[in-house]
Amino acid sequence: MAALGNDFRPRDNSSALADTTIILKEDQETEYMVAKMFTIRPGFDVIGLALSIWLELRVTTGEKTSEAVRYNCRITYEGKGDVDKDADKNLITQTALYVLRCHGKKTFPEGTHVHIVNPIPLGRGLGSSGAAVVAGVSLANEVAQLGLSKDRILDYCLMIERHPDNVAAALFGGFVGSYLKELNPEDMKRREIPLAEVLPAPQGGEDTGLTPPIPPQDIGKHIRFPWAKEIKCIAIIPDFEVSTAEARRVLPTSYEKADVIYNLQRVALLTTALGQSPPNPVLIYDGMQDKVHQPYRKGLIPGLTEILQSVGPDRNPGLLGICLSGAGPTILALATENFSDIAEHLLGEFKKEGITCDWKLLEPAYDGLTVSHGSQESGRMTYADAGVSIEAGNELVQSIKSAVASTRRPGADAEIGGFGGAMDLAAAGYTEPPLIVQAIDGVGTKLKIAFAMDDFSTVGIDLVAMNVNDLLVQGAEPLTFMDYYGCSKLDVADASRFVKGVAEGCREAGCALVGGETAEMPGMYQGKEFDAAGAATGAIKEGRKILPDKEAMQEGDVLLGLKSNGAHSNGFSLIRKVIERHGLSWNDQAPWDSSTTVGASLLTPTRIYVKALMPAIEQDLILGMSHITGGGLDENIPRMLPKHLAAEVNVASWPVPGVLKWLKQAGNVSNKEFARTWNTGLGMVLVVKEEKVQSAVDALRSAGEEAVRVGKLVAKNDEGVILLGLEHWD
Numbered sequence: 001m002a003a004l005g006n007d008f009r010p011r012d013n014s015s016a017l018a019d020t021t022i023i024l025k026e027d028q029e030t031e032y033m034v035a036k037m038f039t040i041r042p043g044f045d046v047i048g049l050a051l052s053i054w055l056e057l058r059v060t061t062g063e064k065t066s067e068a069v070r071y072n073c074r075i076t077y078e079g080k081g082d083v084d085k086d087a088d089k090n091l092i093t094q095t096a097l098y099v100l101r102c103h104g105k106k107t108f109p110e111g112t113h114v115h116i117v118n119p120i121p122l123g124r125g126l127g128s129s130g131a132a133v134v135a136g137v138s139l140a141n142e143v144a145q146l147g148l149s150k151d152r153i154l155d156y157c158l159m160i161e162r163h164p165d166n167v168a169a170a171l172f173g174g175f176v177g178s179y180l181k182e183l184n185p186e187d188m189k190r191r192e193i194p195l196a197e198v199l200p201a202p203q204g205g206e207d208t209g210l211t212p213p214i215p216p217q218d219i220g221k222h223i224r225f226p227w228a229k230e231i232k233c234i235a236i237i238p239d240f241e242v243s244t245a246e247a248r249r250v251l252p253t254s255y256e257k258a259d260v261i262y263n264l265q266r267v268a269l270l271t272t273a274l275g276q277s278p279p280n281p282v283l284i285y286d287g288m289q290d291k292v293h294q295p296y297r298k299g300l301i302p303g304l305t306e307i308l309q310s311v312g313p314d315r316n317p318g319l320l321g322i323c324l325s326g327a328g329p330t331i332l333a334l335a336t337e338n339f340s341d342i343a344e345h346l347l348g349e350f351k352k353e354g355i356t357c358d359w360k361l362l363e364p365a366y367d368g369l370t371v372s373h374g375s376q377e378s379g380r381m382t383y384a385d386a387g388v389s390i391e392a393g394n395e396l397v398q399s400i401k402s403a404v405a406s407t408r409r410p411g412a413d414a415e416i417g418g419f420g421g422a423m424d425l426a427a428a429g430y431t432e433p434p435l436i437v438q439a440i441d442g443v444g445t446k447l448k449i450a451f452a453m454d455d456f457s458t459v460g461i462d463l464v465a466m467n468v469n470d471l472l473v474q475g476a477e478p479l480t481f482m483d484y485y486g487c488s489k490l491d492v493a494d495a496s497r498f499v500k501g502v503a504e505g506c507r508e509a510g511c512a513l514v515g516g517e518t519a520e521m522p523g524m525y526q527g528k529e530f531d532a533a534g535a536a537t538g539a540i541k542e543g544r545k546i547l548p549d550k551e552a553m554q555e556g557d558v559l560l561g562l563k564s565n566g567a568h569s570n571g572f573s574l575i576r577k578v579i580e581r582h583g584l585s586w587n588d589q590a591p592w593d594s595s596t597t598v599g600a601s602l603l604t605p606t607r608i609y610v611k612a613l614m615p616a617i618e619q620d621l622i623l624g625m626s627h628i629t630g631g632g633l634d635e636n637i638p639r640m641l642p643k644h645l646a647a648e649v650n651v652a653s654w655p656v657p658g659v660l661k662w663l664k665q666a667g668n669v670s671n672k673e674f675a676r677t678w679n680t681g682l683g684m685v686l687v688v689k690e691e692k693v694q695s696a697v698d699a700l701r702s703a704g705e706e707a708v709r710v711g712k713l714v715a716k717n718d719e720g721v722i723l724l725g726l727e728h729w730d
């Protein structure tokens with residue numbers, strides 16, 4: 001991935017489409033298509049919600065094969081479950097064949113290869129068949145260039161899946177209401193038009209020339225409702241299938257008037273309630289009650305009634321409502337927070353029935369069906385087709401411009417838009433050739449907490465901290481910084497909050513943000529997730545030594561510690577496990593600090609020690625420094641020591657921050673593990689000659705930092721770090 005340059009814009013055309021181009025080359029292809037789909041609906045046969053799971057087809061034509069392939073269509077599949085690979089049996093290609101036959105074509109174009117990538121679990125009520133039907137109609141539309149509009153595609157879909165909720169949401173995206181128009185008298189007479197989900201089979205095989213029923217115009221109508229941004233969907237997906245056909249067979253053919261009115265009243269309110277911000281849990285919970293399908297389907301899903309009734313907004317903070325997804329067995333809970341709590345509870349309820357489940361946190365997806373073409377001959381590929389928005393990139397540049405400019409410093413103007421970031425060393429005070437030091441790092445899985453909290457304002461500070469603290473321990477002054485932000489779909493607000501955090505970190509470290517890269521790469525990451533990395537460049541003045549000065553270190557040299565303010569940016573994989581095991585959710589009150597939540601406390605940004613340490617470094621008061629990151633005291637302190645010396649550290653000499661104390665105890669983490677996973681309360685450990693300790697402490701104090709004496713250097717036997725006073729941690 002090219003990440004150089006200082007244009008805060010999406011990657012250049014050729015690299016953004018690199019994945020696609022590779023596919024085309026390998027298969028000698030002419031077409032490329034992606035169909036993105038969704039799932040669910042809480043109003044029986046009426047409303048559907050497209051969710052963030054995409055069914056994707058990669059389609060190529062002109063493939064050379066040694067043997068004849070039926071209907072000219074070779075199918076390959078990756079994803080959930082397994083599907084038929086025969087073109088006339090696979091739901092996607094079967095649907096496409098029906099549409100092709102409606103247009104007088106009996107086969108796919110020669111050498112068609114359809115590669116299906118399907119993450120939607122089959123037969124779980126998450127609309128895999130609706131997605132497949134939309135993809136199938138679109139497939140025919142593309143390979144035969146039929147020019148069908150989305151509205152006309154819906155007509156074809158409705159000939160196959162006669163309930164419009166799933167196909168309409170899959171096709172148009174978002175939270176969608178739909179109805180089927182009554183057929184006009186002429187079409188009513190056309191007995192071949194299926195009234196239920198019956199796929200018109202190619203009677204007598206591919207060569208009969210029979211024309212299947214062409215859909216009447218405008219069979220279905222739809223409208224998109226608003227959806228409040230904070231509402232997310234927890235899908236609890238049991239490990240067994242319920243076929244939609246079976247789940248429809250158990251429904252009655254007629255209903256009591258009272259039950260019909262009950263549902264109508266709720267659906268009418270629900271469509272508005274789900275668009276209101278903040279959402280009203282009472283209206284949504286009541287609005288999601290149902291009397292026309294859930295009660296009849298309980299025989300197919302053990303414990304359904306009890307499971308649905310086991311949660312409510314009064315008992316489960318954050319929960320808004322719950323229903324069967326599609327025809328089941330998946331259960332869909334809508335919530336604004338405490339997602340893992342709610343999910344764990346429902347998993348527990350299913351477990352009582354002996355059923356294991358998977359769960360996913362999903363969000364509405366607004367694109368619906370998208371198609372992108374890539375023709376080698378015409379070179380008609382576009383960013384937009386591939387899911388990359390230049391407009392969003394430009395918007396981001398505008399929104400971060402002033403934050404980036406605020407990091408300017410002597411030697412770097414921090415203006416964005418050029419091809420590279422420049423630094424005038426002389427203007428920065430380095431008149432003789434300095435030693436240049438560089439560092440590169442990421443934020444790690446602390447990002448996961450930011451995703452869960454939907455708060456990206458501080459992880460940029462962590463990114464800068466991880467880099468500049470690494471430069472600092474080598475005695476270098478950080479001068480410039482560059483960041484990399486990779487996502488699947490650029491959310492300008494999120495990316496901007498992130499870059500503003502990076503700028504804040506840079507200001508704190510005194511370095512200029514001279515460039516960055518925002519890479520929008522469809523399909524690389526899940527939903528709104530992103531990855532971030534950064535690199536810092538610093539300098540050491542001519543004539544001064546790069547640290548650590550191992551040769552100058554001796555037994556008896558003093559170890560000073562600078563406090564951390566929590567976990568900083570390391571050990572988050574274990575942190576997440578401990579939090580999960582304790583059934584805490586990110587929005588719960590932090591057990592170690594009643595004034596904040598678990599997530600907010602853990603997002604406390606990593607301390608940046610530049611301003612505190614630079615004066616002492618410049619006065620040559622320090623022989624070596626260790627930035628306590630992944631690997632903790634155990635792994636990081638020996639990195640600054642000569643082979644013959646070890647660090648003897650008295651762990652009682654500094655306070656362990658409340659959060660780390662709690663995590664250690666809650667995770668039953670041994671002292672050894674504690675010292676090699678987390679920083680234990682020290683963000684930096686310094687080696688200082690005894691005679692310079694007072695000056696070093698004074699220099700640090702003048703810069704606002706209190707150093708504590710934590711130990712000394714001793715002759716090394718086995719261990720690089722000897723921890724004394726461990727009982728203090730028990």
Ligand SMILES: Nc1ncnc2c1ncn2[C@@H]1O[C@H](COP(=O)(O)OP(=O)(O)O)[C@@H](O)[C@H]1O
Binds near residue numbers: 084122124128244
């Ligand atoms: N991507 C796909 N490719 C081919 N067939 C599919 C695909 N997705 C779903 N199907 C077909 O649809 C069936 C599931 O449909 P259905 O019972 O309606 O459940 P769901 O709730 O998942 O829509 C699968 O067993 C399979 O035959």
Ligand SMILES: N[C@@H](CCOP(=O)(O)O)C(=O)O
Binds near residue numbers: 126165166248
């Ligand atoms: N309204 C339909 C929806 C079926 O959805 P699926 O995902 O189970 O195919 C119904 O409830 O039957």
